[in-house]
Amino acid sequence: MKGAVISGRAGVAVYGDGEKLLCVRPGSSPQVTSPGMLPFLFDGDGEYHPDATLESTITGLDLAFRQERGLQLALISMDPVSDVETRELAEEALEDFLSDEEVRVFIVNRLYSHPMPDIVSWAANKESVFSGVAWLKISVVVSQEAVRLVRQEWDSLPEEFFAEPGDREVLDEALTRFGAFRVLVEAVEAVARGEKSWAYVMNTIVFDRRYEVVANSETILREWIKRIAPRSWDQPVRRSA
Amino acid sequence: MSTVRCANCGTQVRAHEKDCPSCYTFCGFPNVRKAQEPAEVLALADHYNSAVAASAARGAGDLLTAYESAVNSESATVVCRSLDTVKLLLSSENAVYTSYYRQRASRGRRAEELPVEVQREATDVRVFPSYHEEISYGAISLDGKGVLPYGPCCMVLRSITIAQRATVFWENSVDFCNRVCPGQNMPIPPGYRATWQDRAKLAAAKAAVALGRHHTPADFSRILLEGDRFVEVHMYGTFNRDSVERILIPRASRKDELAMVASIRNVIAVERLAIRVEEYS
Numbered sequence: 001m002k003g004a005v006i007s008g009r010a011g012v013a014v015y016g017d018g019e020k021l022l023c024v025r026p027g028s029s030p031q032v033t034s035p036g037m038l039p040f041l042f043d044g045d046g047e048y049h050p051d052a053t054l055e056s057t058i059t060g061l062d063l064a065f066r067q068e069r070g071l072q073l074a075l076i077s078m079d080p081v082s083d084v085e086t087r088e089l090a091e092e093a094l095e096d097f098l099s100d101e102e103v104r105v106f107i108v109n110r111l112y113s114h115p116m117p118d119i120v121s122w123a124a125n126k127e128s129v130f131s132g133v134a135w136l137k138i139s140v141v142v143s144q145e146a147v148r149l150v151r152q153e154w155d156s157l158p159e160e161f162f163a164e165p166g167d168r169e170v171l172d173e174a175l176t177r178f179g180a181f182r183v184l185v186e187a188v189e190a191v192a193r194g195e196k197s198w199a200y201v202m203n204t205i206v207f208d209r210r211y212e213v214v215a216n217s218e219t220i221l222r223e224w225i226k227r228i229a230p231r232s233w234d235q236p237v238r239r240s241a
Numbered sequence: 242m243s244t245v246r247c248a249n250c251g252t253q254v255r256a257h258e259k260d261c262p263s264c265y266t267f268c269g270f271p272n273v274r275k276a277q278e279p280a281e282v283l284a285l286a287d288h289y290n291s292a293v294a295a296s297a298a299r300g301a302g303d304l305l306t307a308y309e310s311a312v313n314s315e316s317a318t319v320v321c322r323s324l325d326t327v328k329l330l331l332s333s334e335n336a337v338y339t340s341y342y343r344q345r346a347s348r349g350r351r352a353e354e355l356p357v358e359v360q361r362e363a364t365d366v367r368v369f370p371s372y373h374e375e376i377s378y379g380a381i382s383l384d385g386k387g388v389l390p391y392g393p394c395c396m397v398l399r400s401i402t403i404a405q406r407a408t409v410f411w412e413n414s415v416d417f418c419n420r421v422c423p424g425q426n427m428p429i430p431p432g433y434r435a436t437w438q439d440r441a442k443l444a445a446a447k448a449a450v451a452l453g454r455h456h457t458p459a460d461f462s463r464i465l466l467e468g469d470r471f472v473e474v475h476m477y478g479t480f481n482r483d484s485v486e487r488i489l490i491p492r493a494s495r496k497d498e499l500a501m502v503a504s505i506r507n508v509i510a511v512e513r514l515a516i517r518v519e520e521y522s
Contacts, residue, residue: 036415044344086503093496
């Protein structure tokens with residue numbers, strides 16, 4: 001293998017120079033690994049970077065790991081199951097992670113892609129002594145109605161829009177990763193305040209080439225946004241976070 | 242591939258099928274049936290007898306017997322994963338640890354996306370023809386620590402939850418096939434796999450070369466498993482949090498690790514799971 005496979009979720013990367021394979025973990029020196037260890041190192045996750053160098057693999061893994069770990073910390077900090085001590089530990093670590101813009105955007109993109117399972121319990125944990133964490137939690141909790149609407153309309157798109165089995169999941173992953181769910185959640189509120197038009201939002205997403213990952217993606221995205229747009233007028237306007 | 246006949250209706254059941262296609266009677270796990278084939282059992286017995294004789298000739302016969310006994314009575318299957326993956330598994334009674342191929346399918350990924358997958362799948366279809374997607378992997382361990390390159394968090398499985406459906410293999414099956422039978426059409430030689438109940442026999446046959454008179458029982462764990470050298474466990478099907486009896490977690494130092502470990506302990510307490518947590522350095 002030449003290049004690298006990186007998984008932030010599994011906290012591991014493998015770099016190959018065509019001869020040997022090196023296994024990289026955050027904060028550790030790369031170690032030679034055998035082909036037999038692959039691909040189970042990745043927990044079914046992993047992204048291939050054919051042009052990666054060893055240096056870019058190490059930095060890429062560092063970022064991907066902090067993004068995934070940051071997301072887990074955010075969930076722990078809001079989870080009603082977490083006790084006070086665990087929540088405080090998670091918030092303290094998360095505050096550091098949020099100072100990195102790429103980590104913050106990654107977390108927000110994911111938290112805006114699915115509604116929380118039990119909003120009442122989660123909302124009770126929205127306070128924090130850490131300013132970055134407090135902003136994140138309040139933003140997510142306040143946006144839950146719009147998050148639910150955007151997700152619901154995506155899930156209700158008929159199967160016939162998708163050419164191949166698995167296309168829905170592939171496009172869902174891209175929409176989550178590059179922030180389309182977040183953009184639409186914010187648009188539901190911004191359009192209601194008269195700050196944006198749906199035509200603008202539609203163009204922002206439909207012409208974004210990062211979403212051209214499956215056949216028919218433009219039609220799918222147009223249909224999705226058309227379904228959200230009229231219903232969004234019913235949503236309450238968020239005045240401040 | 243050998244076939245069996247269904248004990249209930251007599252229909253021929255193919256090697257990869259666990260249930261009779263006619264009456265749906267359970268006919269045994271395919272990996273276990275494979276390990277029980279006479280050719281496999283006889284070849285393993287040959288390896289074992291040769292190992293015992295060689296150890297005795299070197300004056301290490303008693304040590305090999307002690308090693309076999311330790312593996313038989315104290316070894317368990319360990320699956321290593323990241324803290325994040327283990328926490329997800331423990332957090333819900335509905336969460337199951339599925340095979341790599343099932344995980345890949347559920348995430349909507351396509352087989353050709355990762356170049357590292359090609360060789361593994363090519364081997365797995367040879368070792369488990371037509372049922373490789375059902376197999377989950379682990380390693381046998383004496384001290385609870387597993388194959389750490391797969392992840393720092395070691396889940397020790399309750400033997401009762403896997404004993405009827407697990408088999409063991411000489412080593413990482415890809416490394417084995419690359420070394421012993423590299424051609425895709427070359428047969429995999431018999432005698433390198435065993436049922437769970439015969440795991441100590443296979444482990445002893447393998448360890449005889451490494452065990453010398455200078456070793457003591459304190460070395461057994463390291464001889465059984467070190468780095469990426471181990472006896473591989475193949476489990477048919479999934480497992481869940483009730484399959485786990487113990488978790489070994491690396492002692493945390495960073496703030497995010499402390500939070501993750503606290504969260505795992507928290508889940509175990511809240512969900513009243515009968516899982517012991519130990520930390521290792």
